[in-house]
Amino acid sequence: MAVHTENQIVIAAPMEVVWTMTNDVQNWPRLFDEYAAAEILERNGHTVRFRLTMHPDAEGNAWSWVSERTTDPRTRTVRAHRVETGWFEYMRIAWDYTEVDGGVLMRWKQDFHMKPDAPLDDTAMAARINANSVVQLDLIRRRVEAAAAQTVR
Numbered sequence: 001m002a003v004h005t006e007n008q009i010v011i012a013a014p015m016e017v018v019w020t021m022t023n024d025v026q027n028w029p030r031l032f033d034e035y036a037a038a039e040i041l042e043r044n045g046h047t048v049r050f051r052l053t054m055h056p057d058a059e060g061n062a063w064s065w066v067s068e069r070t071t072d073p074r075t076r077t078v079r080a081h082r083v084e085t086g087w088f089e090y091m092r093i094a095w096d097y098t099e100v101d102g103g104v105l106m107r108w109k110q111d112f113h114m115k116p117d118a119p120l121d122d123t124a125m126a127a128r129i130n131a132n133s134v135v136q137l138d139l140i141r142r143r144v145e146a147a148a149a150q151t152v153r
Helices: 015-022 025-031 122-152
Strands: 003-011 035-044 047-054 064-072 077-082 088-100 103-114
Touching: 003 122, 015 025, 015 088, 015 103, 015 122, 025 035, 025 047, 025 122, 103 122
Parallel strands: none
Antiparallel strands: 003 103, 035 047, 047 064, 064 077, 077 088, 088 103
């Protein structure tokens, strides 16, 4: 069974600022509050392979995995997937950017399926992703808008 989540936000900043900041994987620990580290493992054109490490959870586990993402600056889209899937059978992520009145609409779409022995089933993981996406998208919006305001000065 495949699960699909979709979350979005409008960021009041120029496309180039939104695109550049949100695709600078190495600086994601400054953009997201859940990541402790982002290590670039390989770059090949518009594709980057990287390891993300989260801040330790309540039990002291610092979850980490390798992902790969490919940006398309022409269409303002990103396609990504987990290389090290962990508890997921698979995890595919699409980011889409669209200029709208008031800024840039950034949309995250995630398609995944949990492994049978995972601590969360598909429904519980979708709820977790949806709840956390709201928090992270708002944080990203605030940080990108603040950076854009600094460049206008």
